[in-house]
Amino acid sequence: MSPFAIVVRGLGRLARSVWRWWRGLSREQRGPAMLLGGAVGLLLWLTPYALWLTCGAVLTAAAWSGWGGGPAARERRAARAAAEERLAVLYEALVPHFSLPSDPSPDPLYAHGGVWQRCFPSVTVSDDGRISGLRLRYPAFFPDGDPECRERVERLLAAKAGRGREFRFRWDEEEGELDMVAVEPLPTGIGAQRFVAASGEVVLGFTDAGAVDRTVPVRGGPGCGEPVEAAPVVWRAGPRTAEPHLLAVGVPGSGTSSLLRSVALQALQDADVLLVDGSGAGEFSCFAGRSGVVSVESSPSGGVAALEWAARETERRLLAPCDGARDARALWIVVDRPALLGHLAAVQGLRDPLESLRVPLRFGRAGRVTVALAEQFEGLAVLGAVAACARARVVLGAASAEQVAGVLGAAPRVAPAGVVPPGRGFARLGAGPVYRLQVPATPDPGDEAADEAARRAVLALLPGWVGREGSVAGRE
Template sequence: MSRPLERGRELLRTANDTATETLHPLIVVCRGLRRLAAAGRQRWSATPRERRGPVVALGAVGALAVALVPYGPLAAVALLTAAAAWAGRDSATRETGPSEAERARLHAVYEALVPYFSVPDDPDPLYVHGGAPEAAFVAHAFDPAGRPERLELRYPPYYPDGEAASRERIEQVLRAKCGRGREYLFGWDEEANVLEMTVLPALPADIGAQPFVTSPGETVLGFTDHSSGVRRTLPVYGGEDGTEPRDEPPVVWRTGPRSTAPHLIALGRPGSGTTTLLRSVALQALRDGDVLVVDGGGTGEYAFLNGRPGVLSVECGLTGALAALEWAAHETERRLIAAQEAQGLGQPVPEDVRRPLWILLDRPAVLTQLAASEERHDPQDLLRVPLRHGRAAQVTVVVADQFETAESLSEAVRTLTPARVVLGAYSSEQVRAVLGAPPNTTPTPDFPPGRGYARLGPGPVHRLQVPATPDPADEEAPAFRREAVLALLPEPAPAASADR
């Protein structure tokens, strides 16, 4: 009797498996329809009330159009079935919902926002203590550690999202509850009352000095992230040994007669990378122009430029700086006069006038202090002519100084340098004071050298990572970085080599 009984049980299991396999597509479709309906209800609850009427009208028009088209209903049923089958596929192949720990994290973020997104007179508050975060949080994603890395939330229309202080208050709360030590990008949609928070990856700090593929008049200040809105990318080499090829979005500064930001100023703390930025600009400027360097700090970090074709002078002392800047002012005037005379006679502008001239001034506040102690002329006053008329004369001025001594900069330097760079970890208020606009990201406490923000004229604020451009004489820098800098320098003139 045992063998027939076992045989019957085996036949019953086979029949059940066959029935399950036969009904499996129907089960998947029903599960998918249920999930689509739940997603639709959630999307409907997240839709603002003022938009529900137009959504219903649009849906009715679409349904009528499908009903009038030949085979329209049949195609709609087939499309719905396919969508339900995709949505109802096995849970192992689908994205799982938030875990209990992630839900607790979302609830903590929601509760922290209640005091800011609610008022006592609101008849239907979106944020209330003990409420459901699902109604306010449209979308969310978590990193492997369980911290939110993307969060899209709705907020009441009466919240003053047009005020910078109100925005910063919410950003601080989200940053504290979602995890510090990361850089966040906040996108405020004031029309739809939606705030999107995204955790940004670290900028590439392994890109060094190298020949960049740019046009004449373009200078690569550094590189930013792919989500910054920069549509252009450049082929570069990075990695631990500088041999890994890839494409990165650059922050390109355009100079010349048609530039809206003909001059640049960079501010930062010691070691933040302002000198590195000037070295990078000098190497790129030497490709088709002349460079005049004034090192107010007297550190000798530009000595490797001496004797190179295109390098007019590298001055470190006050006397040499005054003489070089006085010559630059006269050269700017000479170029203007020559250009006007050539245009008046209908002749082409002379080649020496069209060749770009770059004036790189590092730490001018030190020179100003030395000039004041010796009762001599302020070197910054000699920059007025190049700053005011340099664009027409193909003269570009780049100034770098420390953030703490920015008050010592002359009015001409502060007002006639629309291209701005801030390097180092600073608050949003400090960045806004230099760039004229706050960054849309929250700075992290630790910034690598060359990391900061850039704004070119009235454009947006970009995250910036300056290419690693060390002094070739710096033995602490990697050897391949120093060799890359030397490879970009033009070969010394034969006369200069003989003198050595």
């Protein structure tokens, strides 16, 4: 291509850039911009040689732009063009949410065929042309205090900006602006291991760096080499905590049983643990006969009997002298699928196990009794008041924002992704903030489909074997 054609093409690109900038200005901004341009032009005209130098600079910039600036610049320009197409589509999709048919403004921010540059003052584009950050302005009449209206906009932005990623949103009601940032995915390679935690503390999983005020060294993080620092979501149990019990909710295959195994492994370091598998799938069979394990029950009759013993043991601890209750070893009650267990018990004419669970859930904190439950969304209605006693909450799996908010009591600031790995979700401790969460991989050692290294890690953490005197009947 001839030098003349390169310069002409560059001048065209520069002109289009100026035109896009001009279209992005509001009517109130165009007047001062024209005044500033006229002042600069007059200054250049009066200054010796300034006009010639300016022409030379423009021709040089046009030649560089027309030539392309090298392969890297061409790739960046192609990515930017792809991002601009996405922004134009996103703008048109936002028009129904941010416009009114009766809007009296002569130059509304959002209108079909309007200028998207005015509404997106800041845009961050990744190397592949995807939108990774965005700031948008919205009109003053938009009800930004309505959670449903906010959620509709957030869901639209997450869908249009690129599926498979999670986005964090921050609404600035005072300025009428919304910031959207694509967050980095949480590491999925962290498995079961001994975490640095105090007595009574349980690491539920890991969250974004900076979201919590502590870090712990872990193996299996990014790079899978030397131990790295990760930000844990720590749940504190015991008589002095405000969230003495845990409820984990998820969809099938989301990792709630894996979370309970992780909790039980950590609790066994300084407490006795009773495990009840309401589904009867043998999820906790690896704990049977281990030191510190009160019992492992997988049948409806066994589960009902174990929870009746747990209720009596809670009452015994409450009636014991204060010194004896304080010196007693803590007791953890871990129940998977309690709603299903209650249904199977009713079919067999057994006592409702949920009635037995109410005693340790309501009064167990004073006797150093902690309850950890895991249930699926369809079983929450059956739990009723039982679930209300567990103020430490976890939601795992591909759940909608309404489901997450219904369990945690607050909507997450990050839009849930459509497809998530096992163990990925959100956590909230009491009235605290909502954290993103990745549960450490803690598979059943008997599951041959699970990763071999993760299964070996679980086996290495299990306590040693004991005789039958460790059963429920023996402790009564």
